[in-house]
Amino acid sequence: MPSVRTQNHRDTPSPDYVLWDLPVRLIHWLIFLLLPASWWTAEEGYQEVHQWLGLTLLVAVVTRLCWGLVGSPQSRFRDFLRGPSTVVAYFRGAPSATPGHNPAGGWSAMLLWVLLLAQALTGTVNSDDVLYTGPFYYVFDSGVSDSLAAYHETIFNVLLGFIALHVLSVIYYERLRKQRLLKPMVVGKAEGRKGTGPAQPAYKALIIAVLVGGMLFALLELAPAPPASEYYW
Template structure:
C-alpha cells in the first residue's frame, strides 16, 4: 500500500491529458487515405466511387471545422490561430505558447482544411459531359458550374504542394527539432507533449457527423434534376 507521502506526490503530479483526441486523429488519417483514393478512382474512371469518397471528405473536413469550436483544448481554433505579429515572432525564434499547433502550423492547417473543403465542394458541381455530372451541377448557370468545376483540378494540384510541404515539415521537426509529431497523432500524446485540459467526449464528434450527413442527404434530395432537354441529345 503506497505511503501518504507517495500519494501526495502522485496527487501533485500534473495530469497528462490527451494532446490530440480521437476525432482529430481519425479525421487526420482518414483525409490521408481519402486523397490518394479519390485521385485513383478519378483516374480509373470510377466516378460513382469517386463521388462518395468526395462526400466522405466533405463530411470529414466539416466535422474538423466544427470541432475547432467545440472540441478538446488543442483542437480548438482559439488555441492555435494567432495574429500576424505572433506568427512573425515565431519565425524569428519565439517559442510557441501551446503544445498543439505552433503559430505557423496552425494557419497552415487551416489553409489546408479550406482547400480540402473547396476541393470537395467544387467536385459536387463538376461534369465531364459524358459519364458524370455532379449532384449540384444544375444549381447554377452552366457557365458558373463549369468555372467552379475547372477549379477542381487546380485546387487538387495546389493540395499536392501543401501535402508535400506538410510531410517535409513533419520530417524537419522530427529530425532537426526533435519534436515528436507523429507519435501524438497516433497515440494521442507523447513524452513532453500533453494537452492543457481534458478531452471532449468523442461521441460529440459522432453527433456532428450524423447531423452533417443528414444535412448532406437532404440537400442531395433537394438538388435540381437535369433539364428535360439534357436527356435527349
C-alpha cells in the same frame, strides 16, 4: 520549510491530458486515405466511387471545422490561430504558447482545411459532359457551375504542393528538432507533449458528423435533376 499542504501540492503530478483527441486523429487519417483514393478513382474513371469519396471528404472536413469550435482544447482554433506578430516571433525563435499546433503550423493546417473544403465543394458542381455530372451541377447556371468546376483540378494541384510541404515539415521537426509529431497523431500524446485540459467526449464529434452527413444527404435529395432534354439524344 514549506507546509504539508504546499509540499503535497508540489508532489502532485499534473493531469496527463491527451494532446490530440480521438476525433482529431480519426479525421486526420481518414483524409490521409481519402485523398489518394479520390485521385485514383478519378484517374481510373470510377466516377460514382469518386463522387462518394468526395462527399465523405466534405463531411470529414466540415466536422473538423465544427470541432475546431467545440472540441478539445488543442483542437480549437482559439488554441492555435494567432496573429501575425506571434507568427513572426515564432519564426524568430520565440517558443509556441501551446503544445498543439505552433503559430505557423496552425495557419498551415487551417489553409489545408480550406483547400480541402474548396476541393470537395467544386467537385459537387463538376461535369465532364459525358460520364459524370456532380450532384449540384444544376443548382447554378451551367456557366457558373463550369466556372466553379474549373478550379477543381487547380485546387488539387495546390493541395499537392501544400501536402508535400506538410510532409517535409513533419520530417524536419521529427529528425532535426526532435519533436514528435507522428506519435501524438497516432496514440494521442507523446513524451513531453500533452494537452492542457480534458478531452471532449468523442460521441460529440460523431453527433456532429451524423448531423453534417444528414444535412448533406437532404441537400442531395433536394438537388435539381438534369433538364428533360438531357435524357434524350
